[in-house]
Amino acid sequence: METLLLGLNEIGHLNVLMAIVLGALIGVTIGSIPGLEPAGVMAILLPLSFSMEPLAGVSLLLGVYGGAWYGGAIPAILMNTPGTPVAVLTTYDGHPMAKRGEGKRALSIAYTSSFVGGIISVCSLVLLAPTLSQVARQFGSAEFAMLAALGMIFVVLAHRNHVVEAAMMLGFGIFLGTVGLDRSYSTQVFTFDQSWLLGGIPLVPAVIGLFAMSQAFVLLSQRGNDAQKTKLEGSGMFAGFVELLRHKVTVIRSAALGVVMGLLPGVGEFGSQFFSYTLAQKFSKNPEKFGDGAPEGVIASETSNNAVTASVMVPLLAFGIPTDALMAMLLAVFMVHNYIPGPTLFVERPEFISGLYLSLFLMNIVVFLYLTFATRWIVNLTRIRGRFIGAFILVLGFIGSYSQNYRFSDAMIALGFAIFGYMLRRANIPAVPIILGLVLGPVFLTRFRQAMGVGDGDLTIFLTRPISLTLFLMIVASLGFYIWGLLRRKN
Numbered sequence: 001m002e003t004l005l006l007g008l009n010e011i012g013h014l015n016v017l018m019a020i021v022l023g024a025l026i027g028v029t030i031g032s033i034p035g036l037e038p039a040g041v042m043a044i045l046l047p048l049s050f051s052m053e054p055l056a057g058v059s060l061l062l063g064v065y066g067g068a069w070y071g072g073a074i075p076a077i078l079m080n081t082p083g084t085p086v087a088v089l090t091t092y093d094g095h096p097m098a099k100r101g102e103g104k105r106a107l108s109i110a111y112t113s114s115f116v117g118g119i120i121s122v123c124s125l126v127l128l129a130p131t132l133s134q135v136a137r138q139f140g141s142a143e144f145a146m147l148a149a150l151g152m153i154f155v156v157l158a159h160r161n162h163v164v165e166a167a168m169m170l171g172f173g174i175f176l177g178t179v180g181l182d183r184s185y186s187t188q189v190f191t192f193d194q195s196w197l198l199g200g201i202p203l204v205p206a207v208i209g210l211f212a213m214s215q216a217f218v219l220l221s222q223r224g225n226d227a228q229k230t231k232l233e234g235s236g237m238f239a240g241f242v243e244l245l246r247h248k249v250t251v252i253r254s255a256a257l258g259v260v261m262g263l264l265p266g267v268g269e270f271g272s273q274f275f276s277y278t279l280a281q282k283f284s285k286n287p288e289k290f291g292d293g294a295p296e297g298v299i300a301s302e303t304s305n306n307a308v309t310a311s312v313m314v315p316l317l318a319f320g321i322p323t324d325a326l327m328a329m330l331l332a333v334f335m336v337h338n339y340i341p342g343p344t345l346f347v348e349r350p351e352f353i354s355g356l357y358l359s360l361f362l363m364n365i366v367v368f369l370y371l372t373f374a375t376r377w378i379v380n381l382t383r384i385r386g387r388f389i390g391a392f393i394l395v396l397g398f399i400g401s402y403s404q405n406y407r408f409s410d411a412m413i414a415l416g417f418a419i420f421g422y423m424l425r426r427a428n429i430p431a432v433p434i435i436l437g438l439v440l441g442p443v444f445l446t447r448f449r450q451a452m453g454v455g456d457g458d459l460t461i462f463l464t465r466p467i468s469l470t471l472f473l474m475i476v477a478s479l480g481f482y483i484w485g486l487l488r489r490k491n
Contacts, residue, residue, distance in 0.1 A: 004354055006350060006351035006354055006355070007351060007353075007354025007355040007356075007357060007358045008355075008358065009351070009355075010055055010351050010352065010354065010355030010358075011055070011059075011355050011358050011359050011362065013053075013056075015052065015053060015056045016053070016055050016056045016059060016355070016359065017362075018056075019052065019055075019056040019057070019059045019060040019063070020059045020060075020063055020359050020362055020363050020366060021063075021366055022060060022063065023059060023060040023061065023062065023063020023064045023067065023363070024063040024064075024066070024067040024363050024366045024367045024370065025063075025067070025370065026041065026045075026063065026064050026067065027041075027063050027064040027065065027066060027067020027068040027069075027070070027071065027367070028067040028068070028070055028071035028367060028370060028371060028378065029067075029071065029378075030064065030067075030068045030071065031067065031068035031069065031070060031071025031072040031073075031074070031087075032071040032072075032074045032075060032378050032379075033075075033384060033389065034075045034079065034386075036215070036389060036393075037068075037211065037215060038064055038065055038068035038069075038326070039207075039211040039212075039325055039326055040208075040211045040212030040213075040215045040216075040393065041064055041068075041212065042061050042064050042065060042211075042326060042329050043204070043207040043208040043210075043211050043212045043329065043397075043400070044208060044212050044393070044396045044397060044400045045060060045061060045064065045400075046061070046204050046207065046208070046329055046332065046333070046400065047204060047400045047401075047403050048060075048400075049061055049333050050332075050333065050336045054333070054334070054337040054339055054352060055352055055355045055356065055359065057333045057337070058330060058333055058334070058356060058359075059356075059359040059363070061326075061329060061330060061333065062309075062330070062359070062360060062363060063363050063366075063367075065309060065326055066118060066306070066309045066360070066363055066364065066367065067363070067367045069087075069114065069305055069306050069309060070110075070111065070114045070306070070367045070368075070371055071371070071378070072087035072090070073087055073090050073094065073107065073110035073111070073114070073298075073302060074107065074375065074378060074379060075087075076088075076090040076091045076094055076095070077090065077091070077094035077095055077097070077098050077103060077106045077107055077110060077298075078095075078098050078103055078107075078379065079095075080095040087301075087305075088273075089273050089274070089277045089297070089300075089301040090110060090298060090301045090302060092277075092290070092291050092297055092301075093106075093290065093291065093292070093293050093294045093295070093296075093297030093298050093301075094106045094107075094110060094297075094298050096291075096292050096293035097293040097295075097298070099293075100293060102293075104375075105243075106295075106298060107371075107375060108240035108243075108372075109240045109243050109244075109295050109298045109299060109302075110240075110298055110302045111240055111368060111371050111372060112240025112241050112243070112244055112368075113240070113244065113251070113254075113298065113299045113301075113302035113303040113306070114302045114303070114305075114306040114367075114368075115306075115364055115367075115368040116244060116251060116255065116303060117251075117254070117255050117258055117302065117303035117304065117305070117306035117307035118306045118307070118309055118310070118360075118364040118367075119361070119364055120255040120258075120259065120307055121255070121258065121259060121262065121306065121307045121308065121309055121310035121311050122310040122357065122360045122361055122364070124259040124262075124307075124310065124311045124314070125310040125311060125313055125314055125317075125357065125360070126357050128263075128311070128314045128318075129313070129314050129317045129318050129346075129353075130346055130353075132314060132315075132318035132319070133317065133318040133342065133343040133345075133346050134343065135318070136318050136319050136342055136343045137343045138467060139319070139467065140451070140454070140465070140468075141447045141448075141450035141451040141454060142447075142451040142454075142455075142461050142462050142465050142468040143465065143467045143468045143471065144319075144443065144447040145444055145447035145448040145450075145451055145462070145468075146462060146468050146471035146472050146475070147319060147321055147471055148321060148440045148443045148444040148447065149444055149471075149475060150471050150474055150475050150478075151315075151321050151322075151323065151436070151440055152170055152174075152433075152436065152437065152440050152441075152444070153475050153478055153479065154264055154323075154478065155170065155323075155324075155432070155433055155436050156170055156433060157478055157479075157482050158264075159430050159433075162428070162429065162430055163482070165429045165430065166430050166433045167433075169424075169429065169430060169431065169432075169433040169434045169437070170433035170434070170436065170437040171437065172434055172437065173433060173434040173435060173436060173437020173438040173439075173441060174437040174438075174440075174441030174444075174445075175190075175437075175441075176201045176206075176434070176437070176438050176441075177200070177201070177437060177438045177439070177441035177442040177445075178190060178441070178442070178445070179191065179197055179200050179201050180197060180198060180199055180200030180201070181198050181199070181200075184449065196407070196409040201413065201438065202405070202410055202413065203328070203332055203435075203438060203439070204332065204400070204401065204410075205401040205410045205411070205413040205414035205417065206413065206414070206417050206434075206435065206438060207325065207328070207329060207435060208397050208400050208401045208414045208417075208418075209397070209401070209413065209414035209415065209416065209417025209418040209420075209421060210417045210418070210420070210421040210424075210431045210434060210435065211325065211421070211431070212393055212396070212397045212400075212418075213393065213394055213397040213398075213414060213415070213417075213418030213421070214417070214418045214419075214420075214421030214422040214424070214425055214431070215390075215393065215425075216389075216390040216391070216393040216394040216397065216418070217390070217394075217418060217419075217422040218390070218422065218425055219386040219387060219389055219390030219393070220387055220390040220391065220394070222386055222387070243295050243299065244299060246295075247295070247296050247299055249283075250280050250283075250284075250296050250299050250300055250303075251299060251303055253276065253279060253280070253283075254272075254276035254279075254280065254299065254300045254303040254304040254307065255303050255304070255307040256307075257272050257275050257276045257279070257304055257307070258272040258276065258303065258304040258305065258306070258307025258308045258311070259307050259308075259311040260272075260311075261275070261304075261308060262307065262308035262309075262310075262311030262312040262314070262323075263311055263312075263314055263315060263323075264323070272304040272305060272307065272308055273300075273301050273304050273305045275304075276300040276301065276303065276304035277290075277297060277300045277301055277304075279300075280296050280297065280299070280300035281296075281297070284296055310360050312324065312326075312327060313327065313330070315327075316330060316331060316341055317341050317342075317345065317346075317353070318341075318342070318343075319341070319342065320340065320341040320342045321440070321443070322436070322439055322440070324432060324436070325432045325435040325436065328435050328436065328438075328439045331439065339352065397414060397418070398411050398414065398415075401413070401414035
């Protein structure tokens, strides 16, 4: 109760409440506009969050993150165009319902499913993060090295049809993480005598370029990307809870899958949504209706992807290991304010952890109420021209990358990553592994070096420690299952 009261005191500040509301509204807006992604907007807001108090800055980014998944259902259902990449499966049944004149009913189901999934996800974070942080107390350098390696392997294998490309991008990200001044030996690594590279490749300009400015180039390059007219028809904006009560098993199963998938690096919303939708169809009494306007399809899709939003933070808070690019941005906010994720954070900053839990609960409530009563106006956001949005994002990207350290070189780095990111998008090559390689690569190299020092250069240190051995076996098993799957496909 004392920790809860401390958390209430933390979120009771006006700046934190404003950050929660502002982040939620921005997230819903971004999700409602086809072509925009929360990663790009979070990247632009990242420098702003550095100047805010820790909880306010984190709440702002989490509001954008969570709100976008809610808002993505609007164009998915009304326009058959997913507002966010994870809303693809929502179009399968949501849009047929809208074509039958049940657009409001479909949106109500989507909002309610997202709300229930989000709340369950926050509960899982409250229960799992402190428990796993106690496990993390047993970790040494060998365990952290294996955990970082496992995270990178999962990220690569999560890109099923682009594993080779993802591995190459991960390697490129690891290489970028080595650039700068090597503190172990006080030598310059790949700086080419350029002073602006002594500090390494900055994360914020890289993220802004890869996710925000590259998306702006995509929008600017599209011709005739004008707004589509959307209609909000039907009745029943409050019918969602009734539908969820009819399909309780689907809700519980989809939420559980979302929570579990959020814990796995690189899997996240896409994996949880795919498995949830597949199982919902398999166990449905009317599987033939899926794809033709089945409410169960919308429930499975929206519940699962929102159940990931908080559980994906468990590895970050417990171990300090981000599982995707969005969590890497949150890690940057933590580090700027000297809040080191891990077991010590729960002991030294219990008020911050409790305030974070409460802010996530409040964010879901704010988004749900806002969407329930303001959808008729939010729908008009789908009419904004894509090229106008692209130009606006490009300007904000340059400002955001420059404003962190007020260095022109950072803006140029962002531009370079933007051009590279645009090329990757055109070639359909994933960019997320680059950021995770940039973040996890140095963690792996540093911890590996420390472990080798402790073990006097003996590699068996990774096999003689139980937790390290378990993580190593998980890596071997993951690679083994992938290779086995490849051989089965060839046969």
